[in-house]
Amino acid sequence: GRPGHDLRDLATRLSGSGDLFGHGDVPGGRGPLASVNFLTSHDGFTLADLTTYNHKHNGANLEDNRDGSNDNRSWNHGVEGAPPAGTEQAEVLLRRRRSMRNLLGTMLVSAGTPMFTAGDEFGRSQGGNNNAYCQDNEISWVDWDLAAWQEDLQATSAYLVSLRGEHAVLRPQRLASGAAPAGDVLPDLSWGDVDGGPIPVSAWHDPATRVLQMLRSGYRLGGRDLLVVFNGSITQRDVRLCTGRGRPWELVWDSAWNDPGDHGLDRTELVHAPGGAQTLAALSMRIYLTL
DSSP states (O other): OOOOOHHHHHHHHHOOOOOHHHOOOOOOOOOOOGGGEOOOOSSSSOOHHHTTSSSOOGGGGGGGTOOSSSSOOOOOSSSSSSSSSSEEEEEHHHHHHHHHOOOOHHHSSSEEEEETTTTGGGGGTTOOOOOTTTTOOOTSSOOOOOOOHHHHHHHHHHHHHHHHHHGGSSSSSSSOOOOTTOSSSSOSSSOTTTTTSOOOOHHTTTTTEEEEEEEEOTTEEEEEEEEEEOOOOOSOOEEEEOOTTTOEEEEEEEOOSSTOOOOOGGGGGEEEEOOOOOOOTTTTEEEEEOO
8 A cells, every 4th residue: 555565575475485495496305385474473463453553552561552563564544443434434444354355365375384373364453452462351362253244254264275275286385487397388487467468577676566467387286277466556457367378267266355255256257268358456366267
């Protein structure tokens, strides 16, 4: 939601952080599974609070709000804490919940070993307290009495985990080379721009470039190819899907869906031609697999 970085760091993390874990990527050596990918841990904001607060709120710890990190990498979507009642409230909550889904989706399509913090799968909040070590009360407890939107987020988390488990292309065990493996016509990993073509060198360094496509070949893994499309723009964008090997793409998840099983689309509406144009909602991501 604020001016950010260019695409290079995002792509590096999605592909398994080869800059950090690439040494010894040989049989018996290190590879992407040496990378533990997480959004939150026991210290710091919860996932829900990452999308709700720009600043820590640790007054209950009785340390004059001096304890806990000030570097939270969070975005409150324009309102700190609970938004006021009215139409703005609904819009702020919609954006926050989509951001939570984006974060979960990004973690689970990244090469590496994902780690959840308990309660993030359904949006547990600590009220902006990022250092709840001394709070044995509602601030730190996990409340299992879920609101409807939390049940939707829990269903999304479960679906993304099951999708990762079902498709080996989502859990590569070797760092990508960017070249086509023997017998394949696709690189093991490639990147596309908003028009489905290769990303120009200049775009990698341009923070204004807000659309990224990640294409992983499933050939070596004996499964379907993967295409993940990110729209980091604050407006919807028309994106032409990467062609890949010319097979149709099946949309298996869209972060604009509140619930993965309740998107109102039938099977035919989820199948899209390679190179076809699709409209992505603002601040959203999609996961496609080849048929």
